[in-house]
Amino acid sequence: MKTQIDIEKLVESGIINSELDYERAMIADRKLRLLAKTSSHFRNLRIKLRDLIEDYEKRVWPNEEAVGQELIEQSDQAEIIAEKERVFLEKRKNIIQRKLKDFNLTQAELGLLLGHKSKTHMSELINGIKPFTLQDLVIINLLFKIDIDLLVPKYLPVEKLDKISATITALNKPKLNKARLQLCA
Known part of the structure; x- marks a missing residue:
């Protein structure tokens, strides 16, 4: 079930193919802007993502006169969906971060509990750059007693x-x- 984009996989694919992935990429670009200040990994990822965004805009939105009503409607719908996803992911991030604080844990320590050794990977998960696995979310639910509906997008x-x-x-x-x-x- 693809309810969240994996930005690294999108960048590896080398192309944005839909308005929804374009909107998701735009949101990810904003997230990466902040993360890029502290990590060369995120800085490089953002540069590659921005190249894909620019390529998509040139291919699909070459000029205002060439854009039809159908594409505008697709864009509007994609923007609504991507924003709902962003809001959900932001709420989930805040809930997890509050629980980490309550339990006096760092993201890296949560990563160890989930079986992830990389601090960068854990940061990507928490910030919605990569999707959590269902197993990760179940573990977080069991450890912190967070309602599963707040962790798993429905x-x-x-x-x-x-x-x-x-x-x-x-x-x-x-x-x-x-x-x-x-x-x-």
């Missing part, structure tokens, strides 16, 4: 919601129609 990508909705329609099961409404809420 939203799905639009493409997945569309596929589920189409399948419900094709199955023609009346009891599933109520479930479809809850998915799309």
Whole structure:
């Protein structure tokens, strides 16, 4: 389930392919701006990410006259989704950081508890540059008694919601129609 982008994997791929990944990259660029001040790893990652963003803008948004209404609507929808993800990740980060403080732990020590040895990797996880694994989030839930709903995103990508909705329609099961409404809420 891709509910969060892995910025390093995006940079490794060498291309941004969708408006949603573009919006996610723009948010990641802002996060990396702060992290780049303290780490050459993040500074280099940001430079590469900015190159991908610039390439995407040149390919997809070459000039204002060439942009159609459909692309503008895709962009608006992607911006809304990416912002919801950003807000969720920021809240989760703050909750985890408060618990670390309560338990007198550092991010590096949490990394050891999760089985991660790299301080940089732990920083990427906490800051939403890389996604936590489900196992990491379960461990955090069990250690700190944080409600799992505050750790695991409960939203799905639009493409997945569309596929589920189409399948419900094709199955023609009346009891599933109520479930479809809850998915799309």
